[in-house]
Amino acid sequence: MSGGRDRGPDRGRRRGHSLHAFRAILAKDLRVELRTLQSVPAMALFGVTTFVLFRYGLDRTKLSGGLAAGVLLATVLFAAILAINRLFVAERDEGGFDAIRLAPVDGTALGGAKAAALIVYLVVLEAITLPVFALFFLDSWAGLAPVAGVLALADVGLAATGVLVSAIAANSRARDLLVPLVLLPLLIPVMIAAANAAEPLLAAQGPAYGGIGKWVGVLALYDMTFIAVGFAVYDFLLED
Amino acid sequence: MKVPSLRALSIATILCLGAGFTLVFFYAPLDADQGFVQKIFYLHVPLAICSLAGFMIAGVHAIRHLRSGDPVHDARSYVSIHLSVIFGVGVLLTGSIWAHASWGRWWVWDEPTLVSFLIVFLLYATYYPLRYAIEDRDRQARYASVFAITAGAFVPLNFLAVRMAQSLVHPRVFATTSGGLPGSMLFTFLVCLAGMALLWTCLVCFELAAKSASAKLSRLRRALEGETYAAPNRSRIAPSVPSRAASPLT
Amino acid sequence: MPELASVQRKIEPTTSTAPLAVSVRGLWREFGEVPALRDVALTLHGGETLSVLGPNGAGKTTLLRVLASLLRPTAGEVSVLGCPLPRESWRARGRIGYLGHEPLLYRDLSGAENLRFAAQLHGLQGDATGRIAELLDLVRMSRRADELVRNLSAGMVQRLAVCRALLHQPELLLLDEPRSHLDPEAAALVEPLIGPSPERARVLVTHEIDAGLADADRVLALRAGGAVAYEGLASGLSAGDARAIYGGAP
Numbered sequence: 001m002s003g004g005r006d007r008g009p010d011r012g013r014r015r016g017h018s019l020h021a022f023r024a025i026l027a028k029d030l031r032v033e034l035r036t037l038q039s040v041p042a043m044a045l046f047g048v049t050t051f052v053l054f055r056y057g058l059d060r061t062k063l064s065g066g067l068a069a070g071v072l073l074a075t076v077l078f079a080a081i082l083a084i085n086r087l088f089v090a091e092r093d094e095g096g097f098d099a100i101r102l103a104p105v106d107g108t109a110l111g112g113a114k115a116a117a118l119i120v121y122l123v124v125l126e127a128i129t130l131p132v133f134a135l136f137f138l139d140s141w142a143g144l145a146p147v148a149g150v151l152a153l154a155d156v157g158l159a160a161t162g163v164l165v166s167a168i169a170a171n172s173r174a175r176d177l178l179v180p181l182v183l184l185p186l187l188i189p190v191m192i193a194a195a196n197a198a199e200p201l202l203a204a205q206g207p208a209y210g211g212i213g214k215w216v217g218v219l220a221l222y223d224m225t226f227i228a229v230g231f232a233v234y235d236f237l238l239e240d
Numbered sequence: 241m242k243v244p245s246l247r248a249l250s251i252a253t254i255l256c257l258g259a260g261f262t263l264v265f266f267y268a269p270l271d272a273d274q275g276f277v278q279k280i281f282y283l284h285v286p287l288a289i290c291s292l293a294g295f296m297i298a299g300v301h302a303i304r305h306l307r308s309g310d311p312v313h314d315a316r317s318y319v320s321i322h323l324s325v326i327f328g329v330g331v332l333l334t335g336s337i338w339a340h341a342s343w344g345r346w347w348v349w350d351e352p353t354l355v356s357f358l359i360v361f362l363l364y365a366t367y368y369p370l371r372y373a374i375e376d377r378d379r380q381a382r383y384a385s386v387f388a389i390t391a392g393a394f395v396p397l398n399f400l401a402v403r404m405a406q407s408l409v410h411p412r413v414f415a416t417t418s419g420g421l422p423g424s425m426l427f428t429f430l431v432c433l434a435g436m437a438l439l440w441t442c443l444v445c446f447e448l449a450a451k452s453a454s455a456k457l458s459r460l461r462r463a464l465e466g467e468t469y470a471a472p473n474r475s476r477i478a479p480s481v482p483s484r485a486a487s488p489l490t
Numbered sequence: 491m492p493e494l495a496s497v498q499r500k501i502e503p504t505t506s507t508a509p510l511a512v513s514v515r516g517l518w519r520e521f522g523e524v525p526a527l528r529d530v531a532l533t534l535h536g537g538e539t540l541s542v543l544g545p546n547g548a549g550k551t552t553l554l555r556v557l558a559s560l561l562r563p564t565a566g567e568v569s570v571l572g573c574p575l576p577r578e579s580w581r582a583r584g585r586i587g588y589l590g591h592e593p594l595l596y597r598d599l600s601g602a603e604n605l606r607f608a609a610q611l612h613g614l615q616g617d618a619t620g621r622i623a624e625l626l627d628l629v630r631m632s633r634r635a636d637e638l639v640r641n642l643s644a645g646m647v648q649r650l651a652v653c654r655a656l657l658h659q660p661e662l663l664l665l666d667e668p669r670s671h672l673d674p675e676a677a678a679l680v681e682p683l684i685g686p687s688p689e690r691a692r693v694l695v696t697h698e699i700d701a702g703l704a705d706a707d708r709v710l711a712l713r714a715g716g717a718v719a720y721e722g723l724a725s726g727l728s729a730g731d732a733r734a735i736y737g738g739a740p
């Protein structure tokens with residue numbers, strides 16, 4: 001195994017081509033998901049069931065503030081793991097890794113497309129679970145829109161780290177075990193920042209916006225850090 | 241990592257650590273509030289700093305491994321993480337003892353440094369199952385490096401998030417920056433830190449030397465006994481050093 | 491007259507003026523500590539066919555995957571279509587057609603969708619639709635092109651896989667037992683597509699010794715364990731000698 005990555009003069013052309021590949025892989029993944037419905041419905045079902053579980057686990061019928069934020073965020077993170085587990089299954093079992101490596105495609109295109117697909121799944125998941133959550137536990141729907149914004153930021157970070165871990169796990173023997181094991185500690189800062197940002201938005205006396213700025217900043221920093229790490233290392237995950 | 245010799249390094253480590261602990265017990269003053277138990281500070285904090293620095297060093301080796309493809313860097317990254325995790329166990333134990341002595345509880349959630357360290361420790365503990373789950377040696381090394389880089393980027397972010405999440409700042413007995421320490425304590429602390437850093441480096445070099453020796457041995461055995469020889473008790477996750485030289489072209 | 495031409499081609503392939511399609515020297519590939527290919531060397535010019543013979547476990551598929559840039563060589567020089575691997579593998583990618591044991595098709599997409607996806611990956615834009623229709627027609631899969639791959643028989647899937655491998659008009663075809671899963675009729679159908687052609691070089695892995703020798707300009711015979719038993723002109727190896735390699739005799 002000699003040499004890192006090539007830096008030939010055609011690298012620019014390859015970048016342009018990578019955009020085509022990115023779009024092709026993303027469209028393929030969304031088409032397969034629409035056809036087979038193997039990730040998103042399971043995630044939504046899992047989310048709603050988890051809410052019911054929390055209702056009895058906490059023995060509360062109304063939630064607000066920090067508790068509401070914690071229940072919502074924990075549910076979304078755990079549901080995301082279901083999709084992250086499955087992200088590369090088709091590539092591994094049906095030869096997608098080989099097919100993509102046989103084409104002049106940058107590994108980053110595959111990683112980016114998978115992250116984008118994961119973000120789409122998470123947004124759909126939240127579009128389903130957020131109203132259910134409000135219906136089950138909240139008195140007021142006023143904080144939901146800004147909470148959705150916080151979740152969107154969290155989704156980007158989830159996708160950035162999730163794709164890295166999923167790609168590692170897909171080529172290992174212990175796929176289902178490795179994803180939660182490695183991913184959960186990596187997601188603790190997302191949990192901290194998103195839960196703290198959502199806490200005042202879900203306060204019992206109506207949403208407050210004081211002090212959420214710094215948490216949004218932490219989320220943005222997390223997102224950017226792991227997007228950068230992903231760009232730097234993704235090529236190495238696609239090699240043999 | 242070119243160190244003159246293991247023997248010189250070992251002697252320097254023993255001298256420095258010995259001097260450090262002598263200073264701890266016979267020179268550094270007793271803490272006004274905490275008394276004798278505060279002396280665990282000279283063990284706990286250097287352990288934590290060395291452990292975290294070791295994780296960072298592992299990340300740097302991992303970057304070099306991915307850039308060069310040389311398995312030696314993977315071995316260094318592996319050994320760095322390995323020793324830092326062992327040091328990390330020490331950090332959590334001494335931290336817990338200290339927390340019990342000063343606050344009466346074995347674990348406190350409002351000490352952000354300790355909590356951050358626990359999270360970092362939990363993450364790096366998954367390094368072993370991750371390596372174990374990947375069979376192909378090259379791929380195992382590459383993925384382990386990707387992990388080491390990702391986790392290295394994670395460490396400062398995690399400290400930032402946990403620190404910010406502290407609603408009330410716990411009354412801190414010592415300042416994290418050593419600026420608040422009296423001169424004699426600071427001097428003792430710095431000697432202990434240097435000793436601990438030497439210990440970490442020394443252990444890393446010993447483990448790398450041991451790996452290199454066992455790789456050579458197994459190569460020689462293979463040359464003697466031919467194809468039939470299989471190395472006994474060979475760890476599936478520890479990289480052999482230098483596995484490159486084991487390739488038949490040399 | 492045609493007979494004479496074919497004899498001519500077999501006698502003087504090394505003086506072929508076509509550029510080198512594949513050049514391999516001192517190739518080793520190890521999995522863990524176990525070599526799958528040992529010191530393999532071969533050359534292949536454009537327009538020629540190389541048959542790779544050998545028993546199970548001789549490393550035939552490994553060799554093909556190395557040439558396809560899907561596996562990195564552990565040691566040795568590999569150059570495919572003028573690009574040294576793995577350093578410039580991306581320049582060779584997209585010019586190689588690979589037909590392995592796996593069809594490399596998504597089971598939840600239809601044949602046509604799979605081929606369109608492959609065309610996009612290879613950056614074929616304008617004429618892709620026409621090319622896909624033409625290929626589907628040649629393998630008589632036009633009627634069933636819109637069925638999901640999971641509902642097709644193994645033979646039909648293999649015919650689609652042939653289309654996928656040929657879609658981007660590769661300069662080098664790597665074929666791993668291409669007739670597996672195909673009944674004689676279907677095999678005859680794809681033969682003109684993947685058969686010898688002056689426009690491309692072919693590496694053909696096969697268990698059918700007689701057919702493999704008849705098709706080939708050059709032959710590479712591998713022993714179990716990945717060592718080279720014979721490399722050279724197809725006319726230099728008799729079918730009997732080739733069978734002996736399978737028997738394990740030197």
